[in-house]
Amino acid sequence: MPLNLTVSPDFAPDHISGWFYFNTFLQRQLGIPIHLELYDSFAKQREDIRQGKVDLSYANPYDASMLVRELGFKALAKPKQKTDETVIAVSAHSDITAVEELKPGSVLATTDDPDVHTMGMIMLESADLDESNIELKTLKNYVLVAKSLLKGEADVGFFLKQGYDELSQLIRSEMRPLVSSQIGVIHHVLLAGPAFNEHQEALSQTLLTMVDDPKGQGVLKNMGLVGWEAMSEEDTEFMIDLIDTLVE
Amino acid sequence: MSEDKKTPTREERIRYFDGSERVATIVDEEIPYPDGKLIVSRTDIKGFITHANQAFVDMSGYTREELIGANHNILRHPDMPAVAFKGLWDTVEKGEKWQGFVKNLRKDGTYYWVKATVIPNIRNGQLMGYTSVRRKPSRSKIRESEALYATLM
Known part of the structure; x- marks a missing residue:
């Protein structure tokens, strides 16, 4: 059974191919099958996440709260120099x-x-x-x-x-x-679920070194990213606390 | 020719919850809340500041070094009734979210209004501190709050 990767539906249409290249890049680097499932509805994606159909998610900060606090996902990395405004x-x-x-x-x-x-x-x-x-x-x-x-x-x-x-x-x-808005501390985050536990270290390493690899650079460019930055558990909790202050 | 207008200034003794006090110069001039920004700070469980974002530094008039380690009540304006802060602490100490409108005192004695939300930071089931996020309030809410707080002093 391949593991499932998904991307928050707010990505720009120009970057769809970038996410497919990213999936291929990850499979080659990690040596495991990964299936990419894209959605055009936030609600449908959230429903599938709740049903355990997602193992790795490039999540918007709002959904990150549910993935981390309710479903035990861990934040591995955030996109460099890219906050959500x-x-x-x-x-x-x-x-x-x-x-x-x-x-x-x-x-x-x-x-x-x-x-x-x-x-x-x-x-x-x-x-x-x-x-x-x-x-x-x-x-x-x-x-x-x-x-x-x-x-x-x-x-x-x-x-x-x-x-x-x-x-x-x-x-x-x-x-x-x-x-x-000029908030500066709310951003998307790549989160791995429990099924990804044994690959987490290799995945983190792959993400952080992507920018040093010529193929990785090409993939990043197609995704509209300049690289990944490690994200600690506390960084993630801080962002989720902040989001919690904003929702009624 | 511009008219030389003097902003009313007064000295006031501010008494804090813990029994300490200070005399502050109060300048009756409002600094508008910047559009699109959130003021973010974190404190430990006793209310001492551990994190301040740039918007907090800019609006408070203090340097980041002055803010970190200071008690959050450094912002307390004498026009704010003590009961408002009692409500805040009673709520967050129960582990719940608090929201309210607050007139904050800047280092230079002027003030700014915020809509503030404070939530407890729970890590592995333990209370580790609090996060406070402030945003721009509407003029009508400021007027309502001014009227209400005047009755609670």
Whole structure:
């Protein structure tokens, strides 16, 4: 039975092939079969994780909490120089110039990405907005969030900063960020489940030295990463505590 | 020609929970909470600061060296009623999350409002300290809190 690898569904479409290369790279380095399962739904992925169908996950920080505290996963590494930040944007033609100008009844375009949505809602609190007094449009991806703003179907949209930055110049020129989070300590993390225990050390070593290997460098580039950094148990617990302060 | 406006300043004795006290210069001027930032700190179980992020350093006006090892009550503004902090400690000592609006005192005597959340850090079933995360509050919540705290002094 191969072990199962999955990736938080918020990765950019341009990097899909990178995750397949990563899976092949890991199998060759570790000498074990690994199956890569990708999802386009956070909810479906979470359901499969809970059913024990995942052994290795590149998890968003919100799901990391469940994987570590409920399912006994261990954080092995985090992506270097890559934190998760949220952008709140409006159409370039909008009269709104600050979050505090948004009014109850505003239409919000968002995704089911739990981190971005949570951070975005926190940044709307300063306008006294919450899910009870805005209209939510939950869309499949950030391109659709942008389109919704451009067509005037939503007043404001939430984006993962990386997702916003990777939109085409043309789309971005039609939007205006109101605020961008600057948290710096919330990031994705590669977590290994109990079934990976015997391979954990080899896997950590493989990840940390990927950047020194010409093939590894190519794989990283395709994943949109510059390398991996070791993550201690306490680093992980700290990030999870922080996430816990943000969820109601 | 700009008018020479003087910000009202006063000296106040702040009495802490542990019986210690200090005289602080209070300047009646609010420093706006920076958009998009979270102020993050951690303390040990007695409330002494063990971690401060850059936003905390910037907003408090203290250096990181001054903050680490200091009691978190270094931020206590005399306009905050003691009962608010009693509620905080009673809640987190039970292992629960506390959330509230707090007027914090900066080193230079000015102040800033936050929405604060404090949670206990449990490791292997043991309480190791607390994490506090502060975010930008709305003006309406600040007004409500000012009115409420004035009745509790």
